[in-house]
Amino acid sequence: MKNFKWFARSWMSLVYLFLYLPIIVLVIFSFNEGRPTRWNGFTLNNYADLFQNQQVIDGLFASLRVAAITAILSVVIGTLIAFVLIRYRGFVGKTLFSGMANTPLVMPEVVLGLSLLIVFKDLFHVEGVAYWTIVLGHTLLGAAYASVVIKARLSELSLTYEEAALDLGARPLQVFFLVTLPMIAQSLMSAALLVFTISFDDVVIAEFLKGPGVQTLPNVIMNYSRQGTKPVVVALGAMIVFVVSFVLISGSIWMQKREKRRQAEIAAAFRDAT
Numbered sequence: 548m549k550n551f552k553w554f555a556r557s558w559m560s561l562v563y564l565f566l567y568l569p570i571i572v573l574v575i576f577s578f579n580e581g582r583p584t585r586w587n588g589f590t591l592n593n594y595a596d597l598f599q600n601q602q603v604i605d606g607l608f609a610s611l612r613v614a615a616i617t618a619i620l621s622v623v624i625g626t627l628i629a630f631v632l633i634r635y636r637g638f639v640g641k642t643l644f645s646g647m648a649n650t651p652l653v654m655p656e657v658v659l660g661l662s663l664l665i666v667f668k669d670l671f672h673v674e675g676v677a678y679w680t681i682v683l684g685h686t687l688l689g690a691a692y693a694s695v696v697i698k699a700r701l702s703e704l705s706l707t708y709e710e711a712a713l714d715l716g717a718r719p720l721q722v723f724f725l726v727t728l729p730m731i732a733q734s735l736m737s738a739a740l741l742v743f744t745i746s747f748d749d750v751v752i753a754e755f756l757k758g759p760g761v762q763t764l765p766n767v768i769m770n771y772s773r774q775g776t777k778p779v780v781v782a783l784g785a786m787i788v789f790v791v792s793f794v795l796i797s798g799s800i801w802m803q804k805r806e807k808r809r810q811a812e813i814a815a816a817f818r819d820a821t
Contacts, residue, residue: 625693660755
């Protein structure tokens with residue numbers, strides 16, 4: 548039994564080392580003077596150059612804009628898809644509709660990007676219109692992911708509350724906005740965050756569909772990487788790690804405090820009832 552525990556801990560340590568060693572190396576060499584091939588001394592100039600790099604700043608704002616719009620559109624479309632598949636079970640063509648809605652999940656992004664490029668440029672003769680061609684491409688992919696998350700919540704949701712609201716005289720639209728929507732709000736937020744991350748990280752579809760002069764942050768990083776790893780790119784990667792880590796830690800602390808407060812309220816309600 549002791550040997551098994553030793554093996555399990557060693558294996559887990561190797562897994563964590565494999566996952567996080569590249570990130571640790573990236574963060575360390577972001578403070579290196581010169582190219583990240585060998586340690587030349589500590590410096591903060593890489594971060595100073597990063598904050599003064601207009602191409603990186605423009606790419607960041609472009610990615611944030613595209614990801615935010617994509618998340619909103621994907622959640623709206625994904626909610627409609629989920630309602631159709633969960634609440635209307637007997638319509639003709641449901642299997643085909645479900646398959647088409649889930650196709651982007653298994654389709655390679657290079658195929659999606661190429662097909663959308665053909666549709667936009669050859670069929671509709673639409674050249675890259677600012678960010679909207681990228682947004683449409685990301686929404687096609689993001690709506691599929693959003694529908695999966697929202698379907699999981701809707702399938703667990705009891706119809707009792709909605710039926711009670713209908714019995715009390717509420718209209719179907721009022722039931723959706725006043726009853727159903729608040730109960731699935733957490734899944735909508737989860738879907739939005741997931742789609743935002745996928746859109747912000749995407750480089751393949753954006754490379755196919757970007758308009759003239761439009762560069763998202765992953766495309767900027769890719770262009771820099773083709774010229775060899777530069778200190779500003781390493782600093783950018785480390786900065787993303789810092790921001791993501793801060794958001795995750797802050798979110799975890801907030802969720803723990805919220806859960807403790809909820810447990811305390813339940814305990815207080817139970818004491819008052821008894």
